Amino acid sequence: MIWLTWRQFRTPVLATGGLLLVLLAGMALTWTQVTDAALNAGFTGCQGADACASAADTFLSALRYGQAKPVYYGGLATLVVLPAVVGIFWGAPLVARELETGTYRMVFSQSIGRGRWLLVKLLGGGLAAALGAGLVSLALGRWAHLIDAANGERILPTTFPARGVVPIGYAALAFVLGVTAGLLLRRTLTAMAVTLVVITGLQLAAPLLVRPLLVTPTSTLTALDPKARMGMSYSMETKELRLEPMPEERDGWLLSTTVVTPAGTEFVGPADSTKCGPEAPNERLTCPEWLAAQHLSTKVTYIPDAKFWVLQWREFGLLVVLAMALSIFSVWWIRRRLA
Amino acid sequence: MTSALTATGLTKKYGRRTALADCTLDIPAGHVVGLVGPNGAGKSTLLLLACGLLDPTAGRIDVLGERPVSGSPRVGFVAQDTPVYAGLTVAEHLRMGAHLNPSWDSQLAEERIAQVGLDPAQKAGKLSGGQRAQLALTVAAAKRPELLLLDEPVAALDPLARRTFLQGLMELAATGMSIVMSSHLVADLERVCDHLIVLVASKVRVAGDVDDLLASHHRLAGPRRDPADLGAGRTVVEESHTGKQSTLVVRSTAPIDDPSWQVDRLDLEDIVLAYMSGAAGSGRVLEGQR
Secondary structure, three states: OHHHHHHHHHHHHHHHHHHHHHHHHHHHHHHHHHHHHHHHOOOOOOOOHHHHHHHHHHHHHHHOOOOHHHHHHHHHHHHHHHHHHHHHHHHHHHHHHHHHHOOHHHHOOOOOOHHHHHHHHHHHHHHHHHHHHHHHHHHHHHHOHHHHHHHOOOOOOOOHHHOOOHHHHHHHHHHHHHHHHHHHHOOHHHHHHHHHHHHHHHHHHHHHHHHHHHOOOEEEEEEOOOOOOEEEEEOOOOOOEEEEEOOOOOOEEEEEEEEEOOOOOEOOOOOOOOOOOOOOOOHHHHHHHHHHHOOOEEEEEEEEHHHHHHHHHHHHHHHHHHHHHHHHHHHHHHHHOOO | OOEEEEEEEEEEEEOOEEEEEEEEEEEEOOOEEEEEOOOOOOHHHHHHHHOOOOOOOEEEEEEOOEOOOOOOOOEEEEOOOOOOOOOOEHHHHHHHHHHHOOOOOHHHHHHHHHHOOOOOOOEHHHOOHHHHHHHHHHHHHHOOOOEEEEEOOOOOOOHHHHHHHHHHHHHHHOOOOEEEEEEOOHHHHHHHOOEEEEEEOOEEEEEEEHHHHHHHEEEEEEEOOOHHHHOOOEEEEEEEEOOOEEEEEEEEOOOOOOOOOEEEEOOHHHHHHHHHHHHHHOOHHHHHHO
8 A cells, every 4th residue: 555655645745745845945945155255244153132232233224135035935935835746746636536547446445344345545645745855944944043143033924934844734634635535526636626715825824813823923012203204093973083003113923012901901082172183273282282191002913923933833833733633633534435 | 065155135325325225145255256237236345344444324234243343354345446556566566465464375476476477576557457457456466355255346457357367267267265356247257257236236145156157047938818828937138129029038947848849048148238238127118108
C-alpha cells in the first residue's frame, strides 16, 4: 500500500518538492547577503533600544535592492500558497479521480479494506505535506530571523502564516480538506474549486476571527492628549462624537485603538454642541478644553511579539485537531457511506 | 451443494431509484455461473453488492457464507468496463496486486501476461479494450480468490478479443475457482458457463445447470389450442399464437409424447430469450384473441 501511495503521489509530490527546492536554493545563495548586511549595519550584536532601532533601519534599507528581497517575499508567498497547492493537486484528486475513472472498483477489490487504503494515503500525503511545509518554514525562519528581528513583523497576519510551525498545520489540514472534498463531491474539478475556496476562506478567517481569540491581547491605557492630531466624527442629530487617535507604534500586532471614558467604556459622546462640533462658535479652542475635562484615555489593544510562539503553537494545535477530525470523518465515510 | 452467493429479499435503492428490488437467489459454488438478463435487470448492482462495494438498502446477502466486505481476500472482482490505472504500466499493476494481496500468485500473473501477449512496460492507458480486460482479469485472478465475480467483462470487446478473454476464463475455472459472470448476451456465456441464471427485473426467471436447461426445454408447434391443457409437470415459458397455430416454449422434465405437437430442441439463447420475453407479457396474446 505504501508503494502504491508513493507511485500515485510521486508526480505531484516531486513537482511541489522541486518548487520548494528552488526557494531553498534561493535562500542558500542569499544567506551571506543577509548576515553581511546585518553585520555591516551594526544590527548584529547591537546594544540599547535606540541604537538597535537605527541599526535595524540601516540593515533593512541595505536589503532593499539586493536579491534577498525577492527571496523574502517569495518565501512568504510560497508558504501562503502551499496549502492551496497541496489541497488542490494532492488532496482533491486522491479519492475523486478513483471515483471518476472507476478504478476504485479495482483497488477496493484487492485484499485491503477501504478504510485502511484511505488511512495510508492520508498519512502518506499528510506527512509529506507537513514535512515539505515544515522544512521550508524552518529554513525560511532561520534565513529571515535577522530580518524578523529588525522589522518586528513576524506576528503580523502577513508574515505569521509563513513562520514557525503554523505552515505545517495549514499544509496538513489543506491536504485532508482536499481529500474530504473529493470524497464527498466525487468530482475532481468540483472538489478542487471547493478546496480552493475553503482554504482561502480559512486563511482569511484565521487572522480576522480566530487568532485574536487564541491569546489574550494586551491592552494599554494612556491619557488622551486632546491637542494631538486625531480623527473626529460628529453627528448633528445624536450629538455623537467619535474620536480616532493616530495608531500608536507597538512591538506587536495592533488590533485596535479606541478612546475610552474613565469608566472604561468606549467614548461616543454625546458632545456639548456649544463647545464641540460645527455649531460651536470657537471650536478650535473650546473643544480640546471640553475633551480634557472628560478625562479620556486611549486604549491600544495588541498582541505583543513576545506571544509569537504561544500563538504559533495554539493555532498549530487547532489546525492539527481539525485535520485529525476531518481524517477520522473521511475514513468513517469511505467505510460506511461511500456505498 | 454449497452456495457461492445467496440473497434474500435483497434491495438496493439510490435515493428514489430502485436498482434491485426484493431479489432472492442462490448461486452454487464450484461452477462457472452465467448471470444473464436485460439491461437494468439489476445484474451489476447484484455483483457490486456481492463484492461489498455497495451496501444493501434492505434484505440480506451472503457470499461464501459471510457478509460481503470490500477488501476480502476470498472474492475477486472484475468491474464493468474493466477499469485499470491509466498511468501505471502493466508490470506496475502486477506489483500493486502483489503489494495489496497476501495470497498473490505472481507466477500465475506473469504467465498470463506473457500468454496474452501484454508488454509489461506498456502504460495501461494505452492498452486496447481487450488487453485492458485481460489485465483486469489477471489482477483479479492472481489474487487467487475462491470466488471470482465479473461484471459484463466482454461487453465492449470485439469478437476475437472476446473469445481470447473467455478462453482465459475457462482456464481459470479449470483451477477450481468459482466464477460468476454477468452478461446481456447469451452467446458469451454459452461458451464458458455450466450454470445459468436468468434475472429479469430483480427476479430469477430460471436457474439451473446448462445441460439440464437444454434437456428440459422444448419448442412445441401444433394446431392452435389453450396451453392450459398440456398436463402436469409442464410449464409454459413463452407462447405465441396465430389463427391456426400455437407455438409454445415449455419446460418439462418428462418427454413430450403427444403426437399432435411437433417437438424441437432449443439452444440456450432461445431458452433465455423465451424467459426474457415471457416475463414481459405472458399469456396476453391468447386472451386478446378470444
